[in-house]
Amino acid sequence: MMSRTAVILMSGGMDSTVCAAIAIAEGFTPAGMHLNYRQRTAAREGRAFGDVCDFLGIEQRLVADTAHLSAIGGSSLTDTAIPVNEADPDATAIPSSYVPFRNANILAMAVAWAEVLQAGALFIGAVEEDSSGYPDCRKEFFAAFQQTIDTGTRPETDIRIHTPLIALSKADIVRRGIELGAPLHLSWSCYQNSERACGRCDSCNLRLRGFREAGRRDPLAYESAKSRSFPTGR
Amino acid sequence: MMSRTAVILMSGGMDSTVCAAIAIAEGFTPAGMHLNYRQRTAAREGRAFGDVCDFLGIEQRLVADTAHLSAIGGSSLTDTAIPVNEADPDATAIPSSYVPFRNANILAMAVAWAEVLQAGALFIGAVEEDSSGYPDCRKEFFAAFQQTIDTGTRPETDIRIHTPLIALSKADIVRRGIELGAPLHLSWSCYQNSERACGRCDSCNLRLRGFREAGRRDPLAYESAKSRSFPTGR
16 A cells, blocks of 8 residues: 655755645655755754644645755856856846755655655645746656656655646735635745845745735735735734 | 766765775766764764775865654664674575665755756766675666656756666675775774674675675775685784
8 A cells, every 4th residue: 555654855945844734634644855965045944844834734744955966066056156146037048046956865865854754745836837947847857857766765655746836826826825714924935034034035025926926915014015015014 | 968976975985985985986076965864873983984085185075964864764874773684605695784765855955956066967876686685786776767867857957867877786896996096904894893893784785795796805804803804914
């Protein structure tokens, strides 16, 4: 019988928070995996991960320190000398926040843990449409990685990758999250590290646009009130 | 034009040492990548990596600390509480030294560095026949991982995985290494961490059998003289 344990990759962001809520709604026993790759926002995202797990009752947790991704470098997320791009809606190039082959690294770690736990599933909140052109957010990539799992794990292992958000828009994710009671107020998406989200970086922009398009209010506190789609009452 | 830079995964062991010598013989500019995943033998293998790079003139080097693989656990190589299996030639099960999905994790890191270096190749000294049944040492696995690279990296990136040892026996590897003048005397294969190789673990046994079948003397010093195929003169 297929194991009902699912490793869920949880950055602490909105997408993976909704992804976790979906896995739980589908009846999986969640095991939350968070990666600290010494990105700018590591501490803030780690706090969000803990808060979201507490809220969703996810007891089994693993925070993996992946400092090697910083050593490998080449990305503005892990190199504080390169400024974070402010959002440019016309940009078609891959943004400077790109960490080379990040999802493959993340999935490889998650599969290793899933094999240790004898889990039958692995959830990742990747989104194809709103992924700002990251090549490792596309369906073809995940299909290839599934093959890599099938050929590279023990014969008795059967781990399926679930990407329940892959075809959703940010507005769909907001709606689905609210519908499932996901703790969006505890999630953190901003690429800057502060108490309030900046409201200006690519990631804040995508999130805010999602709430705007879904006609909902983002419960998170933002630095720049003009970025908010709705007044907050604070 | 394809980049002639090649990332070479170098554990410090015999296979990857011969693999590096092959890459250099094929005209690639080598960049040596070594992973310290806090296995029992990390310090000894790190020294071997440095010695082999010095000998082969490999200037560009990266040692990535991959402590997360220990945290993920579940393997005798990273958990000192589980004893290392002595070699059992009749064993068909996957040995306890198995690190779940290790080659996928290793390749994912190497691809990230290769993308940063704009390298065109990635060499790994995996051996199918003598791999003690590790599922991620097989040709199908590497073919699947190539697809993962092709779909998961930037469009302008073109990194080909080279597995020049995949179909070789340990005896073939010994012969090829000697032919190319690879520094086998500096390489380290033993799963125990000491000045002299134990001569008894799975890895020592495979190496010694390779030398025996090639009719060559292993230049490495062993603890247990009876394991040696030929007297050493020490």
